[in-house]
Amino acid sequence: MENIQVALLTVLMFFVLVSLHEWGHFYFARRAGILVREFAIGFGPKLFSIKRGETRYTLRLLPIGGFVRMAGEDPEVVEVQPGQTLSVRVKDNAVTRIYLDRLDERSNVMRGEVKSLDLERDLFITLDVDGEIERYSVHPKALIIARGKETQIAPIDRQFGHKPVGKRALAIFAGPVMNFLLAFVLFATYLMLQGVPLENSSKVFISKVLPNTPAQQSGLMDGDWVKSINGVSIGGDVEKFREQINDSAGKPMNWVVEREGTELPIKVTPDTGTGKIGVYPSGEMRNPSASETISFASNSMVEMTQRIFEGFRKLIFGEFKLDDLGGPVKTTQMTVEIAREGIDQLTLWAAILSLYLGIFNLLPIPALDGSRLLFLGIEAVRGKPIDPNRESMVHLVGFAMLMLLMVVVTYNDIVGLVRN
Incomplete structure (x- = not known):
C-alpha cells in the first residue's frame, strides 16, 4: 500500500475502534434518558468541537481513547447561588436562558437577585426584580451562560446517578459489547476476504x-x-x-x-x-458459506480471548517485564506494518485489537468500565450506592495511575524506536 493510504487506514481503524466503544455508552445512556454532555475522542485540549442537540462532539489532542461525559457523573462547574445577581430570558412562561455575566449587554431579559432556586427537582427560580419578588418556572433544557460557555441544566431524572442500577450498568457495559460485536464482524470479514x-x-x-x-x-x-x-x-x-x-x-x-x-x-x-x-x-x-463464516468468527473470538487472558496471567506473575509492554507508539507502528501487508491482514489485526479493547475495559481496574460495573454491583447488593465522593476518588486515582503507565510504556516505545 502507498504510505498515504496506510496512514489513512491506520487512523481510520483507531477512530472506528474508539468511536464505536463510546457510541455504545452514548446510545444506551440516551435511551435511559441520561443527559450526555460530551462525546469525545481522545483526551487533553480540544482540536475540534461541534454541538448537535444536547451533546457536544469533540476531537481532542491525545489519541489514547475517548469518553462520554454524562450529567451527574462529575461536579458541574457552573453553580447559581441565592444572593447572586443574574439575568434570565423567558419564553412561553419558562426560563430558557440564565446569564451569569455581561449582564449589561443582555437584551430582552429580566435582571434580578436570586432569592431561591431549584434547578434539579422543582425547576424554578425566584428573583427580586426592582423590589418585586417574581417566581419563574425553568425549562428542563434551560441553558446557563457564563464566560462564553453554555451549560444545559440537568434535572434529577436526567442524571446518571439517579437512574436504576440496571440502566446505568447497561450504559457502561454497552461500550465493551460494541467492541465484541465489531470484533466478531471483523473476524467474519477477514474470512470473506481470504476465502476458504x-x-x-x-x-x-x-x-x-x-x-x-x-x-x-x-x-x-x-x-x-x-x-x-x-x-x-x-x-x-x-x-x-x-x-x-x-x-x-x-x-x-x-x-x-x-x-x-x-x-x-x-x-x-x-x-x-x-x-x-x-x-x-x-x-x-x-467463498465461505454463512455457517463457515459464523463458525470461524466464533472460534476466533474464543481462541483470541484465551490468548489475551494468558497474556494477562503472564503479566501478573512476572513472566513479562515492564519493558516488554508496548504503548500507543508501538501499537501504531505495528498497525502500520500490518497495513502494508494488505487490507485483509489489517482487518484481522483490527478484530484482535477490538476484542482486546473490550476485554481490557471490563477488568476491575479503577477508571475502567469494569471498575464502574463493580461499584454498581456492590450498590445492587447493598441496596444503596457507595459514597459518590469516595467512588470518584477511586476512579481519579486509577485514571492517574493509568496515565502514568501510559507515559512509561510510551517512553519505552520511543526509546525502542531510537535504538532500532
Whole structure:
C-alpha cells in the first residue's frame, strides 16, 4: 500500500475502534434518558468541537481513547447561588436562558437577585426584580451562560446517578459489547476476504510477497500462479511447493508463473540460512458459506480471548517485564506494518485489537468500565450506592495511575524506536 493510504487506514481503524466503544455508552445512556454532555475522542485540549442537540462532539489532542461525559457523573462547574445577581430570558412562561455575566449587554431579559432556586427537582427560580419578588418556572433544557460557555441544566431524572442500577450498568457495559460485536464482524470479514481453501485444489498461488525478501527481489507478485519449479509441475500441492523451496536453500530456482494470462520465467534463490523466499502460498480459494463464516468468527473470538487472558496471567506473575509492554507508539507502528501487508491482514489485526479493547475495559481496574460495573454491583447488593465522593476518588486515582503507565510504556516505545 502507498504510505498515504496506510496512514489513512491506520487512523481510520483507531477512530472506528474508539468511536464505536463510546457510541455504545452514548446510545444506551440516551435511551435511559441520561443527559450526555460530551462525546469525545481522545483526551487533553480540544482540536475540534461541534454541538448537535444536547451533546457536544469533540476531537481532542491525545489519541489514547475517548469518553462520554454524562450529567451527574462529575461536579458541574457552573453553580447559581441565592444572593447572586443574574439575568434570565423567558419564553412561553419558562426560563430558557440564565446569564451569569455581561449582564449589561443582555437584551430582552429580566435582571434580578436570586432569592431561591431549584434547578434539579422543582425547576424554578425566584428573583427580586426592582423590589418585586417574581417566581419563574425553568425549562428542563434551560441553558446557563457564563464566560462564553453554555451549560444545559440537568434535572434529577436526567442524571446518571439517579437512574436504576440496571440502566446505568447497561450504559457502561454497552461500550465493551460494541467492541465484541465489531470484533466478531471483523473476524467474519477477514474470512470473506481470504476465502476458504478449495478441496483438491489444482493450483498454487502466491497470496502474499513479503518486502525485502528473495521473492520480492526476484519479481514475484501477489496473485502469481506457480505452474512449475525447475521444470517440475506443482499442481495444487502446497506442501510439495514448500519442500522444493526448503530443499533449495542458497540454490537458484527456475520458476514459471502465470500472471494475468501470461506465463513468465522467474529465477529466485531461497535464503541460505532459512531456506525461505518470503511468500505465503495458498491453494485455490472459494467463498465461505454463512455457517463457515459464523463458525470461524466464533472460534476466533474464543481462541483470541484465551490468548489475551494468558497474556494477562503472564503479566501478573512476572513472566513479562515492564519493558516488554508496548504503548500507543508501538501499537501504531505495528498497525502500520500490518497495513502494508494488505487490507485483509489489517482487518484481522483490527478484530484482535477490538476484542482486546473490550476485554481490557471490563477488568476491575479503577477508571475502567469494569471498575464502574463493580461499584454498581456492590450498590445492587447493598441496596444503596457507595459514597459518590469516595467512588470518584477511586476512579481519579486509577485514571492517574493509568496515565502514568501510559507515559512509561510510551517512553519505552520511543526509546525502542531510537535504538532500532
